[in-house]
Every structure is written in structure tokens, then in C-alpha cells.
Amino acid sequence: MEIDIKQTSASLFQLSNQQDLTLFLIRKELEGTKFMDDLASVGFDRFRYDPNLAGVILALMGFKVTEEILDSFCEIQKKYTEKVNLDNIESINALALQFYSELIQNKR
Numbered sequence: 001m002e003i004d005i006k007q008t009s010a011s012l013f014q015l016s017n018q019q020d021l022t023l024f025l026i027r028k029e030l031e032g033t034k035f036m037d038d039l040a041s042v043g044f045d046r047f048r049y050d051p052n053l054a055g056v057i058l059a060l061m062g063f064k065v066t067e068e069i070l071d072s073f074c075e076i077q078k079k080y081t082e083k084v085n086l087d088n089i090e091s092i093n094a095l096a097l098q099f100y101s102e103l104i105q106n107k108r
Helices: 017-040 054-060 067-081 089-107
Strands: none
Touching: 017 054, 017 067, 017 089, 054 067, 067 089
């Protein structure tokens, strides 16, 4: 699956719309996963409601989604989710950019 996004003038990260949307989705994935991790720590069944944007994120980045790629995505996601501070959007944006960069490195 390949997704192409039309260019508009507004950009959160000052990148192309496709990159901007990808970073936004990575940020939401990190925030949602951190939130679900926190709920799981107090006994909530997280897997019923767990966000999962991996397929969309990987498709936007031009990956062919395979088990190997999904496993790699989950490993990277876990590493960055541990660093998320839900009270600090700027730090989450920085983590999203680092996450994106690491995924790009895995693509090469």
C-alpha cells in the first residue's frame, strides 16, 4: 500500500505534508502507547484499546509491511515510548523525529 498526500501550506515540522503527517502519527502513536502503558500499570486491559498506527506510518514511509518490519517498528517504538513525558509536547515532537530517523535508517 502506498499513500500520497497532497501539499498544503500548514506544517507542524516544516517538512513535506507526507513527512509531516508521518511525524504527527508517530507522535500520536508514542502518546497513545505511553498512555496505555500507564493504564496497564494500574490493571487496565490495554490490548483491547491499544492504538496501532504502525501499518499506516510504515506505508506513508514507503515500507512494504512485513512481520520483520513490524517487529523492528515495535522495538524502536518501545525504546522511544519509555522516554515519553505526556506533559511535554515539544519533547514528544523531538522523540517522534528521532523515531522517524531511526526508521529511515532501517529502510536503507
